[in-house]
Amino acid sequence: MSLISHFLPAGIEGLLKLFIPVLEIIGVVIRPITLAIRLATNIRCGHVVLLIFSFFAFNVANYLVISIRVLLFGLYFIEFLVCAIQAYVF
Secondary structure, rough: HHHHHHHHOOOOOOOHHHHHHHHHHHHHHHHHHHHHHHHHHHHHHHHHHHHHHHHHHHOOOHHHHHHHHHHHHHHOOOOOOOOHHHHHOO
């Protein structure tokens, strides 16, 4: 009973004492799965954005290529930061 009491918030009475610990345990079990899905989705979206900009960079006039490549470098840096934050959260 002491293990279940860890998942039971204080002040819960009646029939809710049976359902709240089950929901809390399900939430603890599902959390790593949802974090992994969020991490994979953020990485995939970052790669898609970089691919779109890189295809655009190679299909425009030469005078815009330098500014777009600088933008791509900035996006690579931002994606690296997002990956680091997501890995820290995970």
